[in-house]
Amino acid sequence: MTFFIELVGWLGAILVLGAYLLVSMGRLSGNSAAFQWMNALGASFFVLNTWWHGAIPSMVLNIIWGAIGFAALWRIRRNRAADSR
Template sequence: MSTFITAIGTLGAIALLIAYGLVSTSRMTGDSLAYQAINLGGAAALAINSGYHGAWPSAILNIVWSAIGVLTLSRFIARRAARKS
């Protein structure tokens, strides 16, 4: 199980680094749906990894980061639904 959790954490870190790199090189915008989704996935994966290993400050940070991602994505979805109406 530990190897699986480590793999999840590693993928989460890679996702966050890719998203940051894409925004930093202007290949993606920070307010795009893709960026927010990658950020949410990466933060959630790191929260799982950090919690499993008892790194509570990092786990809490990534839980909050994930919550921000959920709120932001829900706003994207609500705006899209309002446009279609």
């Protein structure tokens, strides 16, 4: 189980850092669904990892980070649905 938790944590790190790198390089837009998915999933994976390790402040930060990402995805989806009408 510990190996799985660590793997999830590293995957979260790769997703969040990858999203930041791609936006910084101009490969993704901060408003894109891909960027928001990478951040939201990465944060969610960090929540599991930090909970396991008892790092509660980091866990709370990542819960908020993920909520922001999922809210942005909801906004993107809502706007796409409105545009297609």
